[in-house]
Amino acid sequence: MLNKVDINIEKFINDLKDDRVDEFYKHLSSGKKLRAKLILKIADNKADKAVVLASIVEMIHAASLLHDDVIDDANTRRGKKSINALFGDKSAIMFGDILYSKAFFELCNFPLQIAKSISEAVAKLSIGELLDVELSKSFNDNIEKYFDMIYKKTASLIEASAYSAAFLAGVDSDKFALYGKNLGLAFQIIDDILDIVSDDKTLGKPSMNDYKEGKTTLPYIYLYKKLDKDDKDRLLSMFKQELNHDDKEWIRAKMQSSGALKECFELVHKLGSEALNSIEEYKNSDLEKIIKDMIDREY
Ligand code: FPP
Ligand code: MG
Numbered sequence: 001m002l003n004k005v006d007i008n009i010e011k012f013i014n015d016l017k018d019d020r021v022d023e024f025y026k027h028l029s030s031g032k033k034l035r036a037k038l039i040l041k042i043a044d045n046k047a048d049k050a051v052v053l054a055s056i057v058e059m060i061h062a063a064s065l066l067h068d069d070v071i072d073d074a075n076t077r078r079g080k081k082s083i084n085a086l087f088g089d090k091s092a093i094m095f096g097d098i099l100y101s102k103a104f105f106e107l108c109n110f111p112l113q114i115a116k117s118i119s120e121a122v123a124k125l126s127i128g129e130l131l132d133v134e135l136s137k138s139f140n141d142n143i144e145k146y147f148d149m150i151y152k153k154t155a156s157l158i159e160a161s162a163y164s165a166a167f168l169a170g171v172d173s174d175k176f177a178l179y180g181k182n183l184g185l186a187f188q189i190i191d192d193i194l195d196i197v198s199d200d201k202t203l204g205k206p207s208m209n210d211y212k213e214g215k216t217t218l219p220y221i222y223l224y225k226k227l228d229k230d231d232k233d234r235l236l237s238m239f240k241q242e243l244n245h246d247d248k249e250w251i252r253a254k255m256q257s258s259g260a261l262k263e264c265f266e267l268v269h270k271l272g273s274e275a276l277n278s279i280e281e282y283k284n285s286d287l288e289k290i291i292k293d294m295i296d297r298e299y
Pocket of ligand 1: 060061063064065067068069071072074096097100122125126129153154
């Protein structure tokens with residue numbers, strides 16, 4: 001079924017009839033397609049429409065990453081050279097605009113509730129990116145601000161995907177929206193953990209890059225609260241700096257010994273359980289597996 005999503009996206013790209021767009025698309029690396037999987041599993045009784053909705057959401061997600069890589073000045077994406085690295089920032093921004101606009105054109109064929117839910121989420125995710133950039137200016141130890149940002153930047157589109165797929169399927173959209181929201185929050189926290197514990201090859205991008213970029217993710221917020229004065233100062237002195245091997249090892253060791261990582265994992269499990277509780281009555285083992293795979297993933 002995921003293959004059908006790729007075929008459908010290619011069809012949308014072909015509709016645009018532009019050689020430059022075709023060329024950019026060829027260099028776009030395909031990701032895990034979490035949002036597509038979610039939509040296909042929830043709306044499996046409306047498979048054809050689900051494939052189109054999943055394609056739309058994946059195109060919006062890809063557009064947001066094209067812009068994000070320009071904002072973050074990232075050279076790699078999903079183990080391949082990013083579009084901005086290959087063709088420059090201007091092309092990456094415009095290609096993002098093209099994907100996003102075509103996705104919205106196709107979204108107009110869906111019921112208003114779905115179109116509103118997805119488009120509202122895109123406004124949220126853009127505000128989330130703005131918050132992320134703002135929070136990255138200085139060390140942030142405010143947990144509420146972190147959660148507000150990851151809800152908007154990551155969880156909102158996953159929440160809207162689950163809501164919309166449930167609407168298509170004719171099941172309780174609010175319950176599925178809550179599943180999607182908690183899945184999205186947990187997904188981002190796992191991402192933040194993987195940046196610290198994984199190596200470059202597994203991640204497909206440089207590891208321990210968040211802190212260097214000024215992102216005080218949840219493991220760092222928890223760690224900071226647990227450190228004594230000297231260690232707090234040491235951690236703060238590394239903020240937004242190029243980290244050498246010893247710095248990285250020190251952070252990794254403190255993340256383990258302080259229990260900061262453990263606390264993050266506990267929260268991920270709690271969010272996973274809350275996600276599953278909200279759709280308990282549907283007994284959907286595929287959606288249980290999505291939560292399990294998300295927690296166990298390595299990249
Ligand atoms: C990745 O963050 C970024 C996002 C999930 C959202 C980015 C959103 C925008 C740029 C708004 C523009 C939206 C559209 C539709 C054009 P990250 O940098 O933490 O993750 P990464 O490590 O994968 O880069
Ligand atoms: Mg980024």
